[in-house]
Amino acid sequence: IAQQVRRVPLPIFVCMTALGVIASQHLPIWIPATWLAVEAVVLWLRFRALNNLHHRTGRSVSQKMATLVRWNLLSATVHASALLAYPLLAEAERAFFTVLLLGLCSGAIATMAGNTRALLAFIAPIMLPLTVMWAWSPGVYDPSSVERVIALLILGYGAVIFRIGQDVNRSVVQAWDARLRERDLNQQLTVALREAEESGRIKTRVLTAA
Numbered sequence: 261i262a263q264q265v266r267r268v269p270l271p272i273f274v275c276m277t278a279l280g281v282i283a284s285q286h287l288p289i290w291i292p293a294t295w296l297a298v299e300a301v302v303l304w305l306r307f308r309a310l311n312n313l314h315h316r317t318g319r320s321v322s323q324k325m326a327t328l329v330r331w332n333l334l335s336a337t338v339h340a341s342a343l344l345a346y347p348l349l350a351e352a353e354r355a356f357f358t359v360l361l362l363g364l365c366s367g368a369i370a371t372m373a374g375n376t377r378a379l380l381a382f383i384a385p386i387m388l389p390l391t392v393m394w395a396w397s398p399g400v401y402d403p404s405s406v407e408r409v410i411a412l413l414i415l416g417y418g419a420v421i422f423r424i425g426q427d428v429n430r431s432v433v434q435a436w437d438a439r440l441r442e443r444d445l446n447q448q449l450t451v452a453l454r455e456a457e458e459s460g461r462i463k464t465r466v467l468t469a470a
Contacts, residue, residue, distance in 0.1 A: 268371055269303040272339075275360050279342045282356065286348035295341065302338050306331045325377060332372075332381040339364060340386045347398040358394070358410075361386050362417060369425050373432050379425040387418040 276299045280292040309331055313324050339361065346354060365383040372378040395411035 268367070269307045272364065273300060273303055275364065276339065276342070279357060279360065282349070282353050283342065283345040287345060292345075295338075299338055302335055306335050325375070328372075328375075328378050329381040332368075332378050333385060336382045336385040340389050343389050343393055346393045354393075358390060358414070361390055362414070365418070365421055369421060369428055372425070373429065375429055376422070376426055380422065383418055383421055387414060391415050391418075 273296075277296060280296045283292040283295075310328060313319075313327060319327075342357065342361075346357065349357065365386055368379055368382045372382065391411045391414045394407050394414060397407040
């Protein structure tokens with residue numbers, strides 16, 4: 261996870277900048293500019309915190325995972341705050357916001373290695389308000405059933421993402437367990453070889469002495 265975290269801040273900030281540019285067409289420029297500044301700070305702090313997390317040997321795995329979950333919640337909440345501009349957007353702009361935010365949620369499967377807690381902490385703060393916005397459709401004069409269907413599709417897509425994350429996490433855990441078993445077998449084999457060599461040397465000395 262730490263290796264994946266190093267790769268995502270810049271692409272995410274580029275995506276958020278695109279949202280900020282769109283929002284600036286409907287809001288005073290200082291609002292999206294301030295939001296992008298907050299995005300940059302949170303992304304940088306998250307990068308620093310998670311990049312150094314695996315070096316903190318004094319913390320347990322559960323403590324490290326709790327830190328990851330907290331940073332995911334904060335980061336995703338800041339991403340989702342872009343939806344405050346949703347009522348002002350045109351239909352095509354809403355679709356762009358939706359596709360981009362769902363893309364971030366999909367990418368979280370890989371960056372979180374499928375860890376379900378970390379994945380849920382990232383996708384829930386984004387997909388739930390996105391679903392509400394489509395179902396509610398503020399700013400739309402006469403919302404139709406299409407908006408409601410899209411909201412349901414977003415919820416369904418979130419469930420699919422979570423399910424895929426579970427499968428990925430299961431595969432990662434199985435691969436790690438297999439690696440640990442292989443390491444243990446190699447250690448046992450090394451010990452057995454050393455014992456056999458030592459036994460052979462003892463027999464050789466005994467026969468020589470005889």
